[in-house]
Amino acid sequence: MCRNIKTLANFEPPATDDEVRASALQFVRKLSGTTRPSRVNEQVFERAVDEVTAAARSLLASLQTNAAPRDRAEEARKAQERSRKRFA
Numbered sequence: 692m693c694r695n696i697k698t699l700a701n702f703e704p705p706a707t708d709d710e711v712r713a714s715a716l717q718f719v720r721k722l723s724g725t726t727r728p729s730r731v732n733e734q735v736f737e738r739a740v741d742e743v744t745a746a747a748r749s750l751l752a753s754l755q756t757n758a759a760p761r762d763r764a765e766e767a768r769k770a771q772e773r774s775r776k777r778f779a
Contacts, residue, residue: 700751703760711751715743 699706699714719739720726728736 699747700754701756701758701760702763702766704763706751708748711747712740712744715740715747718743 697710697714699710719736723732723736723739725736
């Protein structure tokens with residue numbers, strides 16, 4: 692779906708409110724097909740982002756796992772390595 696939406700579950704430190712909202716914004720942009728809504732649709736767009744953000748926060752708080760939390764720095768390093776190999 693959206694390449695910009697990152698996995699936010701099971702990280703140490705946990706996802707911030709800004710990260711959850713950014714993912715919700717990307718999701719709503721993808722669904723609506725626009726990055727910036729018209730003035731007429733601005734309120735509906737923002738309400739959708741707020742609702743998706745709330746749903747995402749609820750989901751992240753409810754998920755249970757037996758796996759150890761992933762380290763953000765290590766995951767970023769792995770992503771950079773994959774990118775280097777892909778675009779080399």
